[in-house]
Amino acid sequence: MDNSADSNKKQAIRVSNLTKEFNGFKAIDNISFSVEEGEIFGMLGPNGAGKTTTIRILSTTLKATKGEAFVWGYDISKQPDKIRRSIGIVFQDQTLDDRLTGMENLDFHARLYGMKRNLREKRIKEVLHLVDLWDKRNTLVKYYSGGMCRRLEIARGLMHYPRVLFLDEPTLGLDAQTRHNIWEHIRVLNKREKIAILLTTHYMDEADTLCNRVGIIDKGKILIIDEPEKLKNMVGKDLISIKVSSPEKMMQILSNFEWVSNKRVYDGLLHLEVTEGEKRIPFLINLAQRYSLSVDLVSLRRPTLEDVFLHFTGKRIREEEGTLRERISARIRSRRRR
Ligand SMILES: Nc1ncnc2c1ncn2[C@@H]1O[C@H](COP(=O)(O)OP(=O)(O)OP(=O)(O)O)[C@@H](O)[C@H]1O
Numbered sequence: 264m265d266n267s268a269d270s271n272k273k274q275a276i277r278v279s280n281l282t283k284e285f286n287g288f289k290a291i292d293n294i295s296f297s298v299e300e301g302e303i304f305g306m307l308g309p310n311g312a313g314k315t316t317t318i319r320i321l322s323t324t325l326k327a328t329k330g331e332a333f334v335w336g337y338d339i340s341k342q343p344d345k346i347r348r349s350i351g352i353v354f355q356d357q358t359l360d361d362r363l364t365g366m367e368n369l370d371f372h373a374r375l376y377g378m379k380r381n382l383r384e385k386r387i388k389e390v391l392h393l394v395d396l397w398d399k400r401n402t403l404v405k406y407y408s409g410g411m412c413r414r415l416e417i418a419r420g421l422m423h424y425p426r427v428l429f430l431d432e433p434t435l436g437l438d439a440q441t442r443h444n445i446w447e448h449i450r451v452l453n454k455r456e457k458i459a460i461l462l463t464t465h466y467m468d469e470a471d472t473l474c475n476r477v478g479i480i481d482k483g484k485i486l487i488i489d490e491p492e493k494l495k496n497m498v499g500k501d502l503i504s505i506k507v508s509s510p511e512k513m514m515q516i517l518s519n520f521e522w523v524s525n526k527r528v529y530d531g532l533l534h535l536e537v538t539e540g541e542k543r544i545p546f547l548i549n550l551a552q553r554y555s556l557s558v559d560l561v562s563l564r565r566p567t568l569e570d571v572f573l574h575f576t577g578k579r580i581r582e583e584e585g586t587l588r589e590r591i592s593a594r595i596r597s598r599r600r601r
Pocket residue numbers: 285290308309310311312313314315316317355465
C-alpha cells in the first residue's frame with residue numbers, strides 16, 4: 264500500500280533549499296516554502312524572478328540543481344508520475360487548441376489522462392459550470408475572448424481532479440473587469456474543490472486579495488513570506504492626513520497619544536502615522552471639535568503590497584512594466600499568427 268501521500272496530507276507542497284542553475288546562472292537560489300492543503304499561496308515577483316522556473320520544477324518538467332521538494336507528499340526527483348497525476352497546471356502562455364470547441368479541448372485532455380467516458384462527461388460538465396462556460400461549450404475556442412480562454416484553461420487544469428493547482432500568471436494582460444471575474448472563479452474553485460493553489464503574479468492587487476500567504480521573490484530569492492495583512496503591517500503604519508483649521512495646534516494636542524508614532528505638517532495638512540487607522544478617525548474628529556478646530560478633510564492610506572515590495576527589494580515592481588508590455592504584445596502577436 265502506498266502511504267506517501269497520506270503522511271504529508273496537510274502539506275500540499277514542501278520546498279527545501281531548492282536551486283536551479285542555467286550555465287552557472289541561478290534562476291532560483293536556495294528557496295524554501297510550503298503550501299498547505301486548501302491554501303492559495305502567491306509568488307509575487309517581477310520578470311525573470313524565477314516564478315515559472317519554480318513551477319516547472321514542481322510540476323517535474325525541469326530538474327532542480329540542488330535541494331528537494333514534495334508535491335502532495337511525492338518526491339519531485341523520485342515520483343514524477345505520481346506528481347503529474349496529482350497536479351493541474353495553467354501555463355503562463357496559452358496552450359488551447361483554438362480549432363476545437365471548449366468541450367473538445369477538455370475532452371482531449373481527459374482522454375490523455377485516461378478518464379473513462381462517463382467520468383469525462385460528468386467532469387466536463389462540472390468544470391465548465393465552475394468557470395461559467397457551459398453555455399459556450401460548443402463554440403470554437405478561436406471565438407473566445409482572452410478571459411474565456413483563461414477560464415477554459417483553468418477548467419482544463421481541474422479536469423482530472425488534481426489536489427494541487429499551479430496557475431502561472433493567471434490574469435496576465437487581461438483588463439481589470441476580466442481579472443476580477445477570474446479571481447472570483449479561483450476563489451470559488453478553491454472552496455468547492457478544497458484544492459491547494461500555487462499562483463504566480465506580478466500584480467500586487469491579485470496577490471493581496473486572492474492569496475492567503477504571499478512570498479516575495481526577486482532574482483531567484485524568496486525575500487519574505489507571510490499573510491498580505493502582516494506583510495503590510497511590517498513595513499509601515501497607517502497614514503492619516505487631516506485638513507484642519509490649525510494643523511500646528513492639532514499636532515500639539517496629539518503630543519501624548521502613544522498610537523501616534525510620527526506627526527508632520529506639510530502642504531497645509533497634518534500627517535500622522537498611526538496604528539489601526541480606521542478606528543482613529545472618529546476620535547480625531549471629536550478631539551478637533553472639542554478644541555474648536557474645524558476638520559475639512561480626513562484621508563487614510565494603508566500600506567500596500569507595493570510598499571512591501573519596495574521595502575524588501577529596494578525597487579518598485581512597476582519599473583519592470585516596460586518589459587511586461589513588450590511580453591504581452593509578443594504574446595498577442597503569436598496568438599494572431601496561429
Ligand atoms: N531554459 C533556460 N535557460 C537559460 N535561462 C533560463 C531558462 N529558463 C529561464 N531562464 C532564466 O531564469 C530566470 C527566471 O526565469 P523565469 O521564467 O522563471 O522567470 P519568471 O519569474 O517566470 O518571469 P516572468 O514574470 O517574465 O514570467 C530568467 O533570468 C530567465 O531568463
